[in-house]
Amino acid sequence: xxxxxxxxxxxxxxxxxxxxxxxxxxxxxxxxxxxxxxxxxxxxxxxxxxxxxxxxxxxxxxxxxxxxxxxxxxxxxxxxxxxxxxxxxxxxxxxxxxxxxxxxxxxxxxxxxxxxxxxxxxxxxxxxxxxxxxxxxxxxxxxxxxxxxxxxxxxxxxxxxxxxxxxxxxxxxxxxxxxxxxxxxxxxxxxxxxxxxxxxxxxxxxxxxxxxxxxxxxxxxxxxxxxxxxxxxxxxxxxxxxxxxxxxxxxxxxxxxxxxxxxxxxxxxxxxxxxxxxxxxxxxxxxxxxxxxxxxxxxxxxxxxxxxxxxxxxxxxxxxxxxxxxxxxxxxxxxxxxxxxxxxxxxxxxxxxxxxxxxxxxxxxxxxxxxxxxxxxxxxxxxxxxxxxxxxxxxxxxxxxxxxxxxxxxxxxxxxxxxxxxxxxxxxxxxxxxxxxxxxxxxxxxxxxxxxxxxxxxxxxxxxxxxxxxxxxxxxxxxxxxxxxxxxxxxxxxxxxxxxxxxxxxxxxxxxxxxxxxxxxxxxxxxxxxxxxxxxxxxxxxxxxxxxxxxxxxxxxxxxxxxxxxxxxxxxxxxxxxxxxxxxxxxxxxxxxxxxxxxxxxxxxxxxxxxxxxxxxxxxxxxxxxxxxxxxxxxxxxxxxxxxxxxxxxxx
Amino acid sequence: xxxxxxxxxxxxxxxxxxxxxxxxxxxxxxxxxxxxxxxxxxxxxxxxxxxxxxxxxxxxxxxxxxxxxxxxxxxxxxxxxxxxxxxxxxxxxxxxxxxxxxxxxxxxxxxxxxxxxxxxxxxxxxxxxxxxxxxxxxxxxxxxxxxxxxxxxxxxxxxxxxxxxxxxxxxxxxxxxxxxxxxxxxxxxxxxxxxxxxxxxxxxxxxxxxxxxxxxxxxxxxxxxxxxxxxxxxxxxxxxxxxxxxxxxxxxxxxxxxxxxxxxxxxxxxxxxxxxxxxxxxxxxxxxxxxxxxxxxxxxxxxxxxxxxxxxxxxxxxxx
Numbered sequence: 001x002x003x004x005x006x007x008x009x010x011x012x013x014x015x016x017x018x019x020x021x022x023x024x025x026x027x028x029x030x031x032x033x034x035x036x037x038x039x040x041x042x043x044x045x046x047x048x049x050x051x052x053x054x055x056x057x058x059x060x061x062x063x064x065x066x067x068x069x070x071x072x073x074x075x076x077x078x079x080x081x082x083x084x085x086x087x088x089x090x091x092x093x094x095x096x097x098x099x100x101x102x103x104x105x106x107x108x109x110x111x112x113x114x115x116x117x118x119x120x121x122x123x124x125x126x127x128x129x130x131x132x133x134x135x136x137x138x139x140x141x142x143x144x145x146x147x148x149x150x151x152x153x154x155x156x157x158x159x160x161x162x163x164x165x166x167x168x169x170x171x172x173x174x175x176x177x178x179x180x181x182x183x184x185x186x187x188x189x190x191x192x193x194x195x196x197x198x199x200x201x202x203x204x205x206x207x208x209x210x211x212x213x214x215x216x217x218x219x220x221x222x223x224x225x226x227x228x229x230x231x232x233x234x235x236x237x238x239x240x241x242x243x244x245x246x247x248x249x250x251x252x253x254x255x256x257x258x259x260x261x262x263x264x265x266x267x268x269x270x271x272x273x274x275x276x277x278x279x280x281x282x283x284x285x286x287x288x289x290x291x292x293x294x295x296x297x298x299x300x301x302x303x304x305x306x307x308x309x310x311x312x313x314x315x316x317x318x319x320x321x322x323x324x325x326x327x328x329x330x331x332x333x334x335x336x337x338x339x340x341x342x343x344x345x346x347x348x349x350x351x352x353x354x355x356x357x358x359x360x361x362x363x364x365x366x367x368x369x370x371x372x373x374x375x376x377x378x379x380x381x382x383x384x385x386x387x388x389x390x391x392x393x394x395x396x397x398x399x400x401x402x403x404x405x406x407x408x409x410x411x412x413x414x415x416x417x418x419x420x421x422x423x424x425x426x427x428x429x430x431x432x433x434x435x436x437x438x439x440x441x442x443x444x445x446x447x448x449x450x451x452x453x454x455x456x457x458x459x460x461x462x463x464x465x466x467x468x469x470x471x472x473x474x475x476x477x478x479x480x481x482x483x484x485x486x487x488x489x490x491x492x493x494x495x496x497x498x499x500x501x502x503x504x505x506x507x508x509x510x511x512x513x514x515x516x517x518x519x520x521x522x523x524x525x526x527x528x529x530x531x532x533x534x535x536x537x538x539x540x541x542x543x544x545x546x547x548x549x550x551x552x553x554x555x556x557x558x559x560x561x562x563x564x565x566x567x568x569x570x571x572x573x574x575x576x577x578x579x580x581x582x583x584x585x586x587x588x589x590x591x592x593x594x595x596x597x598x599x600x601x602x603x604x605x606x607x608x609x610x611x612x613x614x615x616x617x618x619x620x621x622x623x624x625x626x627x628x629x630x631x632x633x634x635x636x637x638x639x640x641x642x643x644x645x646x647x648x649x650x651x652x
Numbered sequence: 653x654x655x656x657x658x659x660x661x662x663x664x665x666x667x668x669x670x671x672x673x674x675x676x677x678x679x680x681x682x683x684x685x686x687x688x689x690x691x692x693x694x695x696x697x698x699x700x701x702x703x704x705x706x707x708x709x710x711x712x713x714x715x716x717x718x719x720x721x722x723x724x725x726x727x728x729x730x731x732x733x734x735x736x737x738x739x740x741x742x743x744x745x746x747x748x749x750x751x752x753x754x755x756x757x758x759x760x761x762x763x764x765x766x767x768x769x770x771x772x773x774x775x776x777x778x779x780x781x782x783x784x785x786x787x788x789x790x791x792x793x794x795x796x797x798x799x800x801x802x803x804x805x806x807x808x809x810x811x812x813x814x815x816x817x818x819x820x821x822x823x824x825x826x827x828x829x830x831x832x833x834x835x836x837x838x839x840x841x842x843x844x845x846x847x848x849x850x851x852x853x854x855x856x857x858x859x860x861x862x863x864x865x866x867x868x869x870x871x872x873x874x875x876x877x878x879x880x881x882x883x884x885x886x887x888x889x890x891x892x893x894x895x896x897x898x899x900x901x902x903x904x905x906x907x908x909x910x911x912x913x914x915x916x917x918x919x920x921x922x923x924x925x926x927x928x929x930x931x932x933x934x935x936x937x938x939x940x941x942x943x944x945x946x947x948x949x950x951x952x953x954x955x956x957x958x959x960x961x962x963x964x965x966x967x968x969x970x971x972x
Contacts, residue, residue: 048971049971049972253971256970257970257971258966258969258970258971259969259971260969264969268962268965268966271960271962271965272958272960272962273952273958274950274952274953274958274959274960276733276947276950276952277729277732277733277947279725279729294938296965298938298939299960299961299962300960300961301950301959301960301961302954302959302960302961303959305941305945306941306945307945307950307952307959307960308938308939308941308942308945309947310732310733310935310939310942310946310947312728312729312732314725314758315754315755315757315758316754318722318725318755319722319724319725319754319755319758320725321725322718322719322722322724322725322726322729322755323725323726323728323729323732324729325726325729326698326716326725326726326727326728326729326730326731326733327729327730327732327733327947328729328733329696329716329726329729329730330730330733330734330737330947330948331734331948332733332734332947332948332950333952334729334733348719349719349722352718352719439971442966442969442970443962443966445958445961445962445963445966446957448957448958449956449957450952450953450956450957450958451956452953479696479714479716479730479734479737480693480694480696480714480734480736480737480948481693482693483693484693485692485693485712485713485714485715486714486715487708487709487714487715487716487717488715488716488717489708489709489716489717490701490717490718490719491717497715498662498664498709499706499709499717
């Protein structure tokens with residue numbers, strides 16, 4: 001299959017998304033541990049409170065301190081759901097950020113940087129890897145580039161540079177506050193950076209100070225120091241940085257929006273859905289959810305008491321899934337959250353839950369594999385594994401959420417599916433979703449329903465856990481229920497749960513378990529199986545977190561008068577063949593968009609539907625797709641200039 | 653009506669080999685549950701995989717036959733979610749100390765209130781007699797093509813150093829003593845580990861019933877059973893008060909006893925400590941009402957709607 005990739009660092013040709021709207025991306029970078037994330041939280045909060053829609057994405061290395069991390073915050077006065085390829089304003093208090101991201105600054109953009117870095121040579125930045133170094137040297141046509149060289153290069157692209165000596169800024173502050181300690185407070189560079197940016201673009205100062213105080217709320221002294229630094233830096237920027245290319249005044253707020261972090265969709269979904277047991281083993285990017293549940297899992301209930309989710313950190317993922325299943329057998333809604341390597345260890349026990357019809361929800365925050373892969377980077381490469389994990393044949397649901405808002409409601413649906421159909425549900429999430437901070441409509445807990453299916457609250461007469469007949473789903477007792485005794489075994493069993501190797505019983509039990517896959521497709525509403533966001537001659541099929549960049553790309557094309565269809569498949573297994581077929585009615589050219597190398601969903605699609613896939617847009621660099629990448633790829637397809645397989649490469 | 657031993661038996665055909673030590677264990681377990689009057693539907697027995705894994709099918713309580721090596725995670729998850737259950741986990745020595753050794757150590761650290769019984773016969777019976785983790789170096793039971801070249805695990809020693817708060821050994825042909833050990837293990841507050849020496853008549857032709865009885869000893873006059881009871885020697889396994897020196901002393905003596913083998917094999921309680929907090933008490937530091945309102949007692953919905961209110965959390969994230 002023909003394949004095209006582009007790895008040149010300066011291949012971006014960026015246009016303003018739409019002239020009439022604000023579409024602005026701010027980037028801050030620095031060594032891990034230097035407060036990049038705090039700065040981004042501050043910036044996101046100011047922008048959200050100033051009335052803008054915000055989409056922030058964090059990128060980081062598998063490292064605790066020292067390696068490069070960055071946060072790009074995009075904002076707009078209309079709904080946005082993805083990152084942009086370009087950066088409008090960059091803040092860098094270290095040289096590496098300048099070296100790594102200069103080429104993404106858009107024409108007419110700006111950079112605020114520490115002028116003390118001017119003479120730093122790229123070859124002296126130890127964390128700048130040789131592969132990127134080589135590409136950068138080629139781009140700059142210079143084997144020994146310095147920060148100054150890079151800045152000269154971006155000046156050719158009409159980028160305005162605002163040099164600020166961070167050291168002098170600290171000295172000024174120390175003097176004006178009569179506090180010599182400030183002189184060495186390099187730890188405040190992050191807050192100074194974000195404050196200079198806020199001052200330059202004229203975001204409201206009081207929002208900045210509120211946000212800074214909020215981030216350091218636990219330490220009063222630190223909060224005071226940082227608030228002073230913020231005020232001082234903001235004033236310096238607004239007084240001395242002239243001819244600013246952009247201003248972002250406060251605008252009217254959209255009601256009922258919240259600023260939410262990626263993992264909170266599934267975390268709060270679990271609390272609302274009644275998940276009361278979660279076992280987990282630490283792994284990026286899944287652990288945030290479990291840590292949140294442990295810290296915030298006690299909630300008031302309708303009797304004025306409190307209910308709480310018990311979170312157990314286990315010795316490994318095998319134990320995590322085993323404990324989850326054990327807890328689920330007591331009738332408690334139980335879950336675990338993991339990523340690819342952990343899920344690999346869970347495969348055997350997944351089959352045990354399958355053969356014993358145990359309702360459990362396994363939240364799978366994918367990252368790039370195989371093996372340890374890119375442990376802190378994005379990927380959608382575990383779909384086929386989720387569909388096929390475990391030996392033997394057993395029923396499961398594999399379900400994927402497209403964004404954070406969806407993931408809240410979907411988490412609740414997943415628990416209902418697991419209870420109603422008595423099977424394990426694998427809820428597909430990923431690193432892109434987990435490391436996103438965005439504005440989205442507030443979760444509405446009143447929309448959550450709980451359906452426990454055939455869970456019993458009492459037993460009369462003889463009880464058989466795996467009673468045959470009816471729709472194949474038997475009334476479910478649980479450990480401790482009076483007169484509800486049953487047996488479970490990983491062996492094939494009879495209706496009571498005792499081991500049998502009888503061929504006839506075996507055949508009946510296999511059918512009993514697997515027939516429910518058809519039932520699921522009959523009973524789950526179409527809108528929960530697949531969603532058509534737009535119809536068109538050219539139609540995208542995709543799943544999971546590509547939804548945001550696809551929708552943003554479609555809006556951009558719409559502005560140019562081009563309509564492209566999009567069917568988002570949420571139920572990946574059992575595959576909703578009929579539903580997808582209906583939604584694709586009228587589509588002539590099918591384009592599969594996924595963040596993996598082998599077009600895994602496309603393979604499921606091809607297994608189930610007799611419709612050819614004409615194009616693939618794939619990305620497996622470990623970085624999420626941007627809306628421009630998808631827009632440009634779609635335009636190439638429409639213009640007949642695209643290869644069958646387009647590989648996306650943007651992102652540091 | 654008082655429960656009888658027969659009430660704890662199922663009609664499931666038992667396919668263990670004639671003379672298997674496992675029979676003694678399942679009988680003693682049924683007798684213990686009956687004698688303690690533990691309600692059948694308040695009891696859950698979990699097992700691993702192997703001959704011992706079938707145990708749950710012979711006992712008329714909730715019975716969960718899990719995966720090879722994974723009995724402890726399943727059992728602990730159930731007990732934490734529903735602390736009202738009496739939970740007993742059973743499994744072979746290969747299951748618990750080979751494939752499941754990581755879980756064995758981690759369970760000791762938690763000290764959840766349940767009982768773990770290991771059926772220790774030195775071989776993997778169901779797969780035709782390969783060496784298990786408790787088989788001694790250079791021993792060669794009849795199915796091994798060559799002598800065993802791995803050193804053995806010391807189950808009692810491993811349990812003691814992993815934090816188990818009740819550590820005991822019994823012999824499957826001394827049912828009275830075994831029953832007493834099981835009852836004390838179940839009554840103990842915390843994780844109880846009971847290793848049961850259980851001859852495999854089919855594959856272990858070294859540690860046989862006759863061998864334990866000392867019938868192989870050459871000198872007929874001094875010939876004696878290899879098994880003796882620690883309690884008959886005045887041994888005191890109990891940590892009487894919460895001090896480091898008391899604990900260290902009891903741990904050390906238990907560890908030394910755990911090394912005994914050969915002509916004198918101790919059974920009985922090696923170590924017992926109820927002075928340290930159980931897992932349930934530790935959970936309470938985060939969730940104060942855990943004992944009254946554990947996960948299993950929470951009714952999560954009413955008329956199809958959640959009974960907890962997360963609106964405060966959502967409110968706190970609203971952009972104001």
